[in-house]
Amino acid sequence: xxxxxxxxxxRASRIIWLCHELDLPFKQxxxxxxxxxxxxxAPGAPLNTRSESFLKLSPAGAIPVIQDGDLVLSESxxxxxxxxxxxxxxxxxxxxxxxxxxxxxxxxxxxMIEPDALVILFNHRNGQAQPGAAQATVAHAAxxxxxxxxxxxxxxxxxxHMVGGRFTVADLNLAEVLRYxxxxxxxxxxFPAVQAWLSDCQDRPAFRKMWQERLAEPE
Ligand SMILES: N[C@@H](CCC(=O)N[C@@H](CS)C(=O)NCC(=O)O)C(=O)O
Numbered sequence: 001x002x003x004x005x006x007x008x009x010x011r012a013s014r015i016i017w018l019c020h021e022l023d024l025p026f027k028q029x030x031x032x033x034x035x036x037x038x039x040x041x042a043p044g045a046p047l048n049t050r051s052e053s054f055l056k057l058s059p060a061g062a063i064p065v066i067q068d069g070d071l072v073l074s075e076s077x078x079x080x081x082x083x084x085x086x087x088x089x090x091x092x093x094x095x096x097x098x099x100x101x102x103x104x105x106x107x108x109x110x111x112m113i114e115p116d117a118l119v120i121l122f123n124h125r126n127g128q129a130q131p132g133a134a135q136a137t138v139a140h141a142a143x144x145x146x147x148x149x150x151x152x153x154x155x156x157x158x159x160x161h162m163v164g165g166r167f168t169v170a171d172l173n174l175a176e177v178l179r180y181x182x183x184x185x186x187x188x189x190x191f192p193a194v195q196a197w198l199s200d201c202q203d204r205p206a207f208r209k210m211w212q213e214r215l216a217e218p219e
Contacts, residue, residue, distance in 0.1 A: 001025055001026065001027055002019070002024060002025070002026040002027070002066060002067070002068050002083075003026065003027045003028075003029060003066065003067040003068075004016060004019070004026050004027070004028050004029070004064060004065075004066050005028075005029045005031045005054065005057060005058070005063055005064060005065040005066070005067075006028075006029075006030070006031050006063030006064035006065065007030045007031065007032050007033075007063070007217055008028075008210065008213050008214040008217055009214055009217050009219070010033060010063050010064060011063070011064055011076040011176075012028075012063055012064035012076070013176065013210055013214055014064075014076045014077070014079070014080050014172065014173065014176045015064055015066060015076060015079050015080055015083070016028070016210045016213065017172060017176070017206055017207050017210040018080045018083055018084065018091070018169065018172055018206075019083070020205075020206035020207075020209045020210055021091055021172070021204070021206040022083070022084075022087050022091065024083070024087065029047070030046075030047070030217075031047050031048060031049060031051070031054050031063050031065075032046055032047070032048045032049070032063075033048065033049055033063065034048045034049045034050040034061070036048075049061045049062060049063055057072055058074050060074060062074065064076050064079060065079075066079045066082075066083075068082070068083070068086075077106045077109070077110055077173050080106075080169050080172060080173055081102060081103065081106060081169060081173075083169075084102070084168070084169035085099065090166050090167070090168065091167070091168050091169050091172070092168070092169060093163075093164075093168075094164065098163055098164050098168075101162075101163045101164075101170065102162075102163050102168060102169055102170040102173075105162045105163065105170040105173070105174055106169075106170060106173040106174070108148070108151075108174075109173050109174045109177040109178075110177070112148045113145065113148050113174075113177050113178065113181075114177045114180070116141035116142075116144045116145050116181070117141075117145065117177055117178060117179075117180035117181040118180055119137055119138065119140075119141035120138055120141050120142065120145075120180060120181045120183070120184050120187070121180035121181070121183075123137055123138045123141075124138050124183055124184055125183075138184070142181075142184055142186070142187045145181060145187060146187070149187070149188075149191050149194060150191075152174070152178075152191070152194055153190075153191040153192075153193050153194050156193040156194060156197050157193040160197075161197075162174060167201070167204070171197070171201055172201070175197075175198055175201040175202070178194070178198060179198070179202075182198060
């Protein structure tokens with residue numbers, strides 16, 4: 001059986017959402033981020049990203065990691081792409097062209113969107129930048145996100161989805177990354193196609209199931 005290492009309040013959410021989409025049974029080992037613990041190295045500390053046994057699986061000390069048969073794989077987007085490919089359509093690619101496009105949009109999400117979207121997530125609460133230096137940091141991140149959001153808006157307005165005119169792993173990967181910037185209303189407001197698509201993605205039963213599980217975990 002597939003094993004997913006990582007709490008749901010982490011990028012493991014991407015893999016868990018996909019598993020629910022695919023009705024794929026999996027075992028979850030709730031490895032937690034070391035930075036969320038008071039003393040990650042204390043005897044009796046929960047299994048975390050600095051635990052020796054976990055570092056054997058992930059020398060980078062990062063969740064999520066999956067074990068699928070003999071394959072141990074890290075990098076959340078590589079994990080979702082692998083599982084979607086393995087389980088095929090409709091979430092996975094129908095052919096090499098779709099496969100290439102799914103990779104393209106996943107790399108676009110990871111490189112052109114995620115770093116700035118994370119800045120917004122960590123410095124922006126309840127629709128407001130946190131006071132002080134965070135305001136300038138959030139403003140710069142939002143400014144840098146306008147261009148990729150225009151690209152996605154234009155693509156979605158013409159095609160409805162990222163690849164193949166249907167919901168696929170490319171939508172899932174991008175939606176999970178864009179979620180980090182979603183709370184910034186002023187940034188998202190000029191992009192109605194992105195907002196409608198994101199809301200459809202998050203209305204899917206598999207997303208909702210993952211989200212309930214995530215909320216049930218301690219903050
Ligand atoms: N690019 C990696 C990033 C992995 C990552 O940074 N994970 C965070 C949690 S979402 C983590 O494990 N941090 C561990 C720590 O800082 O202790 C991916 O997409 O999987």
